[in-house]
Structure formats: structure tokens, C-alpha cells
Amino acid sequence: MKTVFAAARLSVLPLAWAAAFPSWAQTPLQEVVVTATRVAQPVSDLVADVTIIDSDAIQRSGAASVADVLARVPGIEISRTGGPGANTSVFLRGAETRFTAVYLDGVRIDSQATGGASWNTIPLAQIDRIEVLRGPASAVYGSDALGGVIQLFTKRGEGGVAPFVGVGLGTYGTRKLNAGVSGASGGLDYSLGFAGERSNGFNSLLVAGANPDDDGYRSQSGNARVGLQIQPGQRLEATALASKMNAQYDDQFGSPTTDDHATSKLRALGLNWSAKWSDVYSTQLAVTDSRDTYATRPSVYDTETRLRGYLFQNEFHFGTHRVTAALERKQDHLVNDPIDSGRHEDALALGYGWQQQAHTLQLNVRHDKDSEFGGHNTGSVAYGYAFTPQWRGTASAGTAFRAPTLYQRFSEYGAASLQPETSHNTELGLRYAAGPDSLGLVAYRNTFSNLISFVGAGPCASPYGCYANTARAQSQGVTVSGGTRLGPVNLQASADFQNPRDLDNGQQLARRARRHATLGADTTLAGWTVGGALQFSSKRFEYDYLGNATVLGGYTLVGLNASTHLAPEWTLLARVDNLANKTYQTANTYASAGRSVYVGVSWAAR
Template identity: 30%
Template sequence: MSTLTALVFLLSSVPLGDAAADQTAPPPDAAATTGTAATDEPDRPDIFVTATRLALPLDKVAASITALDKAAIDRAQDIGVTELLLRTPGVSMSRNGGYGTSTSLRIRGAESDQTVVVIDGVKLNDPSSAGGGYNFANLLVGDASRIEILRGPQSILWGSQAIGGVVNVVTPLPTKAMEGSFDIEAGSRDTVSARAAIGGVSGPLRWRIGGQSFTTAGISAIAPAFGGREADGYHNRQLTGRAEIALAASLVADLRGYYSSGRNAFDAFSGDNPAYGTNREFVGYAGLRLDLLDGRFRNRIGYGYTDTDRDNFDPRLPRTRTFDSAGRNQRLEYQGSFAISDTWTAQFGVENERSRFRSVSPPSSLAVPIPPAVRGRAEISSVYGQLSAELLTGLTLTVGVRHDDHNRFGGQTLGSAGAVWALPTGTVLRANYGEGFKAPTLYQLFSEYGNQALNPERAHGWDAGVEQHFLDGRIRLGGAWFERTTRDQIIFNSCSATSSLPLCLQPGSTTIRRSGYYQNVARAKAHGIEAQASVEPVKGLILDGNYSWTVAEDRSPGANFGRWLPRRPRNQANASISYAWPFGLTTGAALRWSGHSFDNASNTQRLDGYTLVDLRAEVALHDNLRLFARVENLFDESYMTAYRYGSLGRSVYAGLRGRF
């Protein structure tokens, strides 16, 4: 802490000067409330984003990022965050059935557990899962007011796991004495979704609380072509809340919370069965924000806690519980931002994260005692800093460094650098380089398949792109090239019944065999192109689309060298059109196309490509009340994102949306 104290003293002692007298530092918070600010183009206000852990205009962010505001979220009408993310460049998904089943999201071909998920500034990855990643199955849109996707290695700011990118979900804070919203809809397969939120401002207090309930009879997780007949239902209840209270003119106390409870039926790979799982997630945050030097030096100290409990049950067995796990994560952090001048900003922080997990698979027979749960702990302490400077008008350079000290793997230092140049011609040039680091998960180290000799995964990547804005932003074109190399990637190796390898025996045993183990044997490379366009030719008409070409290959020595990494299509595209008619009706259509992929590392099991078409409409019944409806998968396309597992066919939904 002495290093941080010295840094604070040094920055505080920098002379203010006339240039910096009116300069304020951006809020150092991924959940900061953002808005718009005036620019040289009155019809195109700046878009602010916070996935960089500072509230910055989009034109000052070097990394590739997509930001979805509340209007875009409402226009899409999606229930789950996964469906929204799939409409953005470079994102692919695999799901073991319908809503609620295991859902893996991949950014630019990275592993699904190499994406950091953040809700109101708190990381939500599960320490008890095999890869330590997040299961997107239970993340509903809920009260989200902004969703951001930051692509490429982001470990400088977000630490371990941010090799593929970051998904940042932010819920709103109120601006009026009393305000609220609601959405309720129903449709195919007895699906019902109801969401409501209310909040207000009273003196020094700002607060908002929101909840959502979702239930569906579902489809068979196993595709009908493989004998799936029994519908696997799902329900989820979630609650979010935020509150701020001004303790003094420059001191604010901050509380945030998120809770989700879900139950989903699922099928074994072999076919229908009555098994089901429960999932409970809790996120809590308490912090203080202190602004000094008239906002030139901003500070935030916070404590974040995540708790994930997962259980599986099979009613046919004498002992019905078949799996029991829990993951806990405690995070203490300090983050600061300092306006060195009107064109130079420093961002810095210190973090300590402690994770633990517990996992056990009880035997089905009551005559066999339940074995002791496998347990593990890890601690990582980090310090990071990033400096941004606008050297020329519109040209912002950023350099950063991070040092992680893991209690098992020692120290690791990472670097990053980027540049963004917003030209008066409406051209924005971006280039960014970042490094990633991901320590082996507790499950990979300590479970019955664990290997305590594992090394951390490491990655480095870069991207460069250009955007062009015409007609005050009514036409926007953009494209980017990216590359990423990952080494020491951790994979699961299966053991044959006759294998003599020592790692095919349970740790500490010379006789008890196990079905497999984790090992650093895989390396991967990815590169590709992301292109996007948005056009508003006349008022009310919006056309947009994007295309992603992602080459993600296995580069480990052996028979699979050069083969596609599983479940990563090389070609994907999205397109949509929306028109607001003068009499209050808005209609639209969306198309999603995915090329083929492979389900296994040897590329022998092909997953065919598919095309999905959605229709949507909404009509204003009142200034604050709208009736909406949509048809998803209009042509009832049958497709798989994971072999043998089904997907939703044609679905029809309708509902009401209110804002007040």
C-alpha cells in the first residue's frame, strides 16, 4: 500500500495550472451512469462507455467496443442477454437445447471461459465451474440500461480471464423524483416474461430496484432427430438494485446487488431423462466514492462479493442429488483517476481477489457414503496503471501495465498500448495491442480431474480498424482486423481404460483410475475481419448489419494441428431494418446467418450453417405505453449449435411495455 500512497501524493502535488483548473477526471467505475455530451456535430452526440473502467466517449477508446443503449435493447425485444450479444460482431454461441440449458459465448473465437462478465462493476465469473467462466443461460436482459462488448485481450484492466473480451451489463439510476418501467409478454410454449422496476431521487438518496420473472415449458434439449420428445422447461427469477447516498459534497456511498435463481430441466447426451438443475447467483457490492481537487482526482474503494450455487438432481435415483457445487469470490479494490492536465489522464488501481470452491458428485446408491467434497482456494493481488494522452486534436494514445501476484503461480506483468484518432472528416482510426493472463481454475487444479502442475494460460493480440461517418453520423461504416495467439491453453485429456499414464490415476493414489485430467497441451491462434454498417437514409428508417470472418485454429502439435477449434463458425452475419411510421407504428426485421462449424477437435462432426429471420413490431398506445409483438425463427429452421442438442423453432410473442 506504500506504493499507492506515494502515487497519490505525487499526483496530488502536481500544480493545477490554468489548463487543468476546469478539468475533471472521468469517473473510475464500470457502472458509472453515462449520457451524451455536445460535440462539433450537433446531430451526433458522443456515446459514452464504461467497460474500460472509466466513463469515456467512444471516440477516445482504442479497443474495439460495441455499446447497446436502452433504445437498442428495447428495439431488439430479446429476453436474454445472449440473443442481444449474438447481433454484434465477433460473437458466437453454443447452447445445449432451449432457454436455461448450458450456454457458452465466445468472442473472436476465444474459449467461452476467457470472457469476463461484469454486472454493475462486479465480475460474475464462477470459481466452481470447470473453466471458471460464466454460464450465460441465466442472464436475462432484466433492468439493463446499457450492455457493452469489449473485444480482445483486456487483462490490464480486468485481470485474469479477460483474454477474449469483456461483457459489461449496467443497470440504471433514476434521474427523477419517481420513475419506473415494466414489460410483460407471453407466447409460444407457455412462455411468460414479466419485468418491472421503480426508483427515485429524494434529497441525497438515489435508488432503483427491479425484478424479472421468466418461465417457459421449453423444448427437448436433445434434438427430435436424435429421439428427443420430452419438453425441458425452465424458470428464472432475478432481482437487481442500486442505491447511492451523498454523505457530503464530494463523498458518496454506493450499494449494488443482483440475485438470480433458476431451475432448468436437461437431457443427458444419450437422450430424454427427468434430470434438472438449480442455479443461484448473488452479487453484492458496497463502496465509497471520493472526489478531490474539484473533481480532478477521483477515487473509489469497494468490496464485491459473488456467490454461485449449482445442484443437479435425478428423481429416478435413490439419492436424487447427483452434483453439488459452490463458488465464492471476494474482491477488495481501489481505483482512481487523475486529470494531470486537460489532455492527460491517469487511471490506476490496487485489487485483492480471494476465490474458493467446493464440489462433490454424490453416488446414486444410498449404501455408498458421500465422499468428502473437493475444496480449493486461490488469492491474487494486483496493481495496474494506464495513462491516456491527447497529443493532437482528436488523437488519443493509451499505454498500460499490470502486475498480478498469484499465491500459486507467482508474479505476472502484462502491458498494453493503443491509439484512436478521430479526424474532422468523420474518420476514426483505431489500433490496440493487449496481453492476457488466465491462471488455472480451482476446478482444474483440485477437482477429481485436477492437475496441480498446470501453468497459466497466456495470450497476446492486436487489432486495427477504421470507421467513417457521413451526413452527421446518419451513415456509419467500419471494419477491423484482429489477431490473437494463446499458449499453454488448458484442455481436458481423456484416459483410456488401460492407460498407464500417472495422470490417469487420481492424485495421491496408485490404484484408483480416473476418466481424464487437465493439461497444458493446446495452443491456439485466431485472426479475422469484422465489418459493420449503419444507415439512416430518412428519418425513422434504420438499416444496420455486420459480418465476421473468424479463423480460430488449433496450433498444438499432433493430428489436430491446423483444424478448426470446436463450435466456432468462420463466417457469421447479421442484418436488420427498422422503420418508425408517422402514425406511431414501428416495424422491423432481423436476419442472422451462421456458416458451418465443427463440434469436435478432430473436425469429424460437422454442424451445418443456418439462417434465422425474425419479425418485430410495436405501436404506441400512449406516450408511455407500447404494444409489441415479434416472430422469431420465422421459417422454423432446424439447426444445432452443439451436436445432438436442439434449438428453438418458430416462436411468437406479444406484450406491453411501459415507461413513466
């Protein structure tokens, strides 16, 4: 951790700056989080590094996609091969995109072809809340969570019948329409939503000879969430979401006149029964199912991932002690011609939490037994101490793993000898919270071992090369964040100083910057809520066998947004992204959007 704490010393001056400009990072103490331990807990009881993004923050951001919302969260960077419909990667604390476990209303989302969630297919129009957990969490969630967990939630109905509708127009021929209704009556609550979006896009591939046409997209999505309070302490809930994204792209090796299309589909279904049997004992029983498909035309490529999950969670309260015990089964299946294979994991997870006066302790252990590679144990320990009611220090350590994807295992490049990729993380944190003022400093080091890379000919069927556990990497850094209110102005900021690198050759990991930061401010003026946001990233490097030879230049983006109530039920939203029309790339040879303007009007019954 020597380098980490050296960075921490260099962060003393930014601490004062961050106190004035945080970024979503410090969550109010009255908030409740479920992602950290898989059971609902007040933020004040947590030792984990968590960010909550509620519906108001999502709406105020004026963001175009889930990835754009996450790009403003401390510890997160994104990379995209074009516009919002293009393939998108999310790097949490410098970890690979496949090392973030993603859940939607408790339903696991993943691709067993590429590894990681298909972020471009998750519709922001259906998302009401996002929780981001930084740091390994396999001791709670099992495979995938080497870098952290991101959980998205759709809207839950409450109050009377509340229909809504919204329309919007923007640069690049962008058009949006969304509508829905939510409410609650007696023991029944419901929320239904539908959305459609299309854009003419822009020429995303900057390669000579590639098709120079604009690469647009069309998307449709819908969701339903229905809950029934069977009796006091007994709730049954069903969730369903479906999304389709049809995006144009340019094949680097294709014809300059070919109109290439990629179609992504996401389906997520969940059924959950939660029961509080007494003041001491409560349970949760969940069955989930998701399907992720991706297809390209006219170049033919088809892949489909199907995930099924079963969870039986038990929670015990004994005074200041909380004990959890969970049984979980995961079933994964991949169809990617000629692959038609699956596997399953069975797990036992135990947790213990204790909070008394200034002390907080959280322990978790988990054993996963995989039908392919056998058993794997993970664990985590976290401790927090409140020096004063405002200041709190934390320390934690944890291990995590990701099982090889089914493509890595069963394609012609796969081998039966592949083992899980693993990580070991340690971190220290210091947090301050008093009214509207907050400040946070987290120093971490996450070491990744047994990473799967593509090497020369070996035990697999392909003569061109095989997957093997040969690589190592490490991401260490410091995240500074904070917030305050000066008169009528809310100020926000965060800054990340990190060193994500390959331990074998010392190279900086691809598409990740050593420094990135966000600044933001918003206020109310003459009936308008107005705000501005700044995003900064230092230079990065592209995937390159020559050793970080291709540089992706650093950039600073400025955005503005404003909203007002035209009438009690009518709202006008306007935003400008990339105000300075900055030319930049997050993936080599792929363009990003220039200056963009969007105006939307929404109606919601009150």
C-alpha cells in the same frame, strides 16, 4: 497477420454493404464508456474496439435473453444446449467462453468449476445497458480477459417516482411478468426490479432413447440499486442482484423416463464509493461479492463458486494526460465435493492516457501475484490517429492470461504444475463517423498459448488422465460494421470473417463459424416502430476427437418486431423469431427453437 489482411482486402465490397446495414457496433461519440479503462471516458477518447447497447436498443431487439442480445453484436457468437434456460457459451472473437471476463455493475461473475459466466442465469429483465470490449484486457482487469470484457449494468434511478409493470405471452407456453420502481429525490436515487418467467419449452435433446418430454424452465430475479450523493463529488452506491433458473434437461446417459432438472443461482453484491477530491484527483473504492451455484437432480451434482473483490482505483488528470493507478485483490473459492479450496490474487495496475488534437495514446501495465502460481505481468499499448474529423485509424497490441480454474487445479485431474493460459493480440482498425453514418473495419490476430487440455495419465491423482498446459490456438479475422439512415429507415449490419483454429492440428475450433453476419432495419410507420433482423452463420464443427468430423450446418434466421404506444403510459410489443421455422443446431444433438411468437404489454408512469 498475412491472412488477416488478405481477408481485409476481400472485405472491400462488404464495406459498402456494411455502411448501409451495421449492427449496434458504431457508438455515438457523445456516449461514455467505463469498461475500456475502468474509468468513465467519452467514446471519442477511446482507441479500444467497443460496442454499447443501451436500454432502448435492448427493448427494440425484443430478445429473449442476454445471450440473444449479444448474438447480434459484431464479433460474438453463441452456443446453447436447448432453450434460454440451457447452458450457454459466448464466443468473443472466436475465443473460448471462459476467456471473456464478465462484470455486473462492477461485480465479477464467473464459475470456477467450468470457467466463464453462467449466461443463462443472468436475467435480461434486470439489465439496462451492456458494454462489450473486444480484445485482451488483462492489463486492466487481470485474469480471464483473453478475448475481451462484457459488462452489464442495471438501471439507475432518476427523475420522479416511476413505477412500471409488464406482462407477456409467447410460443411454448412462455409467460413473463416484471415490475419495479425507480426515481431520485435530493441526493438519493434508487431502482428496484422484480421479474418472473416460465416456459414449457421444447424437446431439446435429439438423441434416440433420451426422454422425449419438453424441456421447460422457470426463472425469478430481483435487483436493487441505491445511490447517495453524500456531498458534491462524493457518491456512495450499493447494488444487489439475485437470480434463480430451474431448467429441465435430458441426460444423454440417463433413463428415458427421468425428469432431469438443473438449478442455477446467481447472487451479486457491490458497494462503491467514488470521490472527486479536486479537478486533478479522484478515487474509487469498491467491495464486491458474487456467488454462482449449479445443481442437478435426480442425478446429484453440486458446485458453488464464491468470488470476493476489493478495488482501490486512483485517477489523475493533468491537462491532456490521464494517469490511473489501482490496487486490487481477488479471492476465489470453489465447493465441489470433495473440493473445498480457494486462492487469492493481489495486483497493481497502472494506466496512462493522452489525447491531443489528432493523436490518442493508451498504455496499461499490470502485475498479478497469485497464491498458487506466483506472479504474472501483462501489458497493452494502443494508438489512434484522426486523419480527418470523420476518419480515424487505430493500432494496438496486448497480452492477457487466465489462471487455471479451481476445478482444474484441485480436482482429481488437477496438478500443482498447471500454469496460466495466455494470449497475445495485435489489431488494426479504421473507423468513420459523420452524423448518422458510420463504418468500421478491424483486423485482429489473437494467439493463445499454454491452453489447458485433458491428456493421459500424469502427475494427478486420476489414473484416467490429467489437466496439462499442452494446447495452442489462434483466432484471426476481420470485422466489418457500419450504419446509416435512409429517410425514415435506420439500417444496420456487421460481418465477421474469422479463422479460429487449433494450432497443433489445424482444426477449426468447435462451435465457431468462419463467417457470421447480422442485418437489421427499423422505422416508424403509422404510430408503430417496426423492424426486422437477419442473422447468418456458416457451418461449424462439434467437439470431436476424430478431427472435425461432426458438421453443424450453417443457418440464416429472420426475426420481426413491432411496438406502439396504446396510450401515453401503455406500450405494446410483438415479435416473431425464426420466422422461416429454420431447423438448426448450435451444439450437436441439441435442438433450437422453431418459429416463436411473443406479445407483451407494459405500463410505465410518465
